[in-house]
Amino acid sequence: DGGITQSPKYLFRKEGQNVTLSCEQNLNHDAMYWYRQDPGQGLRLIYYSQIVNDFQKGDIAEGYSVSREKKESFPLTVTSAQKNPTAFYLCASQGVNEKLFFGSGTQLSVL
């Protein structure tokens, strides 16, 4: 089945630690996105990539980093500089007519 796979589903970060969230897609989409969702709030854009080896900052990029070495993969690293990382993280890819396809999300918590 085609889709977006995010892992892990749950992740815990210790203070001062960097953690990486995985996002893989087999939809052959060029554009991929990372959003952050806090309880009771909408989705806020962290980073996006429209093509391999290129990416742009979104509205809340501070404390995060990404890479796009392959079309299928767009991992997100939450660095120790992100002081409030607890949130639900969603990865998406964009298909025809600008429609976004989302993964099932990763819940990140701080120990």
Next chain:
Amino acid sequence: EDQVTQSPEALRLQEGESSSLNCSYTVSGLRGLFWYRQDPGKGPEFLFTLYSAGEEKEKERLKATLTKKESFLHITAPKPEDSATYLCAVQDGETSRALTFGSGTRLQVQP
């Protein structure tokens, strides 16, 4: 700056009690308005895309409409399985390709 405001924040309906959710938006040039459904702990699922004022789309008990300033998601005779958070998003055709999301409406349908 693109803005999306959804109301109400939460809505509780009895099974069979029809209602409407509102999405007001401000965007330089609307490329598309999107409705998504999100269940707790999961990624959003695509419902509709609307492109121009006057456009309407239907799917089962849901009907989405669009004007130049807002969109409505009408729910006719809802069932408990319609309980979810409904998210509205816009894509600005004059800036980036990333969607701007509202904070959502949490719908609860009681039997």
